[in-house]
Amino acid sequence: MLIKRKRSWELPESAATPESAYLNRRQLMKGAAGGTILAASSLAASSLIANPLLAQEADPSAKLYPLKRNDAYKLDRPVTQERLATTYNNFYEYGTDKSIVSDARKLQIRPWMVKIDGMVEKEMEIGIDDLLVRMPLEERLYRHRCVETWSMAVPWSGFALKSLVEMAKPQSGAKYLQMQTFKDARMAPGQRDFLYPWPYTEGLTMAEANHDLAFIATGIYGKPMPKQNGAPLRLAVPWKYGFKSVKSIVRFTFTDKRPKSFWEGLQASEYGFWANVNPQVAHPRWSQATEKPLGSDERVPTLLYNGYAEQVADLYKDLKGERLFM
Numbered sequence: 001m002l003i004k005r006k007r008s009w010e011l012p013e014s015a016a017t018p019e020s021a022y023l024n025r026r027q028l029m030k031g032a033a034g035g036t037i038l039a040a041s042s043l044a045a046s047s048l049i050a051n052p053l054l055a056q057e058a059d060p061s062a063k064l065y066p067l068k069r070n071d072a073y074k075l076d077r078p079v080t081q082e083r084l085a086t087t088y089n090n091f092y093e094y095g096t097d098k099s100i101v102s103d104a105r106k107l108q109i110r111p112w113m114v115k116i117d118g119m120v121e122k123e124m125e126i127g128i129d130d131l132l133v134r135m136p137l138e139e140r141l142y143r144h145r146c147v148e149t150w151s152m153a154v155p156w157s158g159f160a161l162k163s164l165v166e167m168a169k170p171q172s173g174a175k176y177l178q179m180q181t182f183k184d185a186r187m188a189p190g191q192r193d194f195l196y197p198w199p200y201t202e203g204l205t206m207a208e209a210n211h212d213l214a215f216i217a218t219g220i221y222g223k224p225m226p227k228q229n230g231a232p233l234r235l236a237v238p239w240k241y242g243f244k245s246v247k248s249i250v251r252f253t254f255t256d257k258r259p260k261s262f263w264e265g266l267q268a269s270e271y272g273f274w275a276n277v278n279p280q281v282a283h284p285r286w287s288q289a290t291e292k293p294l295g296s297d298e299r300v301p302t303l304l305y306n307g308y309a310e311q312v313a314d315l316y317k318d319l320k321g322e323r324l325f326m
């Protein structure tokens, strides 16, 4: 059998060689903007490089944005530059390095049907634009901490996950909410790699899904979600490592069985179901004590539950036997 690659790699590998891809990109941008006289065509090209959002086709939901910010969600640090948060991405469907912006253009975001199934009163399917009309949309400032130790702070647009749960009317026996990314190798070349357990899957307990902080993001920086960030809808659970925040969701399944996530399926000894941020619990191969905000030259201390302990610690008080931080 053909094994293309060894097994202890992936997320970790980029932790070891962090921002090289991004730095190259930045040099490219500098070069493009540096010339004083630019022909019209190269001017257009350089603005595409400088702002990948411009390089995407118009999003039919664009008129909904920007949304009113909910000031209850505050940051303790500056907002990450838009250009960094929208060009330095993890999206394995489009490749394992961080520079997947141009590959992600293959993602077709309309029509986009979202299925809600499993232990619900009535299974349903709803198009993204109908869903956006039904949900209470707002903007929130959230931190994001990748297990690889880079971090960012961004304004997400979207709605509380609990609003979707309410619409779904789960049965009383439902214990977990499983969320899945689309599976279509024609628009996601990475999915041709059969060593990964596609589709990307994540899950939360019902208590987590109903927590105020659990958010479905449909935009960022006051605009519809760029493809590379997980258009047209992705999860944002800021007290957990970034891999929990599954992108480009097509299915929400209510179930009484704990979902097995993509990363658990690959390497259960390193990536678990809970994945709550804790600076004192090291990943088996590196420390989680500090992090590097995108765009910063210095590492800063990582906080318990990524700074959201006050809001979420209670969710876990009766779960001491669980591996909550992996």
Ligand SMILES: Nc1nc2c(c(=O)[nH]1)N[C@H]1C(S)=C(S)[C@@H](COP(=O)(O)O)O[C@H]1N2
Pocket: 085, 088, 089, 090, 091, 092, 093, 145, 146, 147, 181, 200, 228, 229, 230, 241, 242, 243, 244, 245, 246, 247, 248
């Ligand atoms: N479908 C899917 N969702 C995903 C991933 C992925 O590879 N595929 N990567 C995860 C990881 S590891 C992180 S850190 C965040 C990155 O989100 P961003 O690119 O918007 O910063 O998306 C998460 N969601």
Ligand SMILES: [Mo]
Pocket: 090, 145, 146, 147, 148, 241, 242, 243
């Ligand atoms: Mo991540």
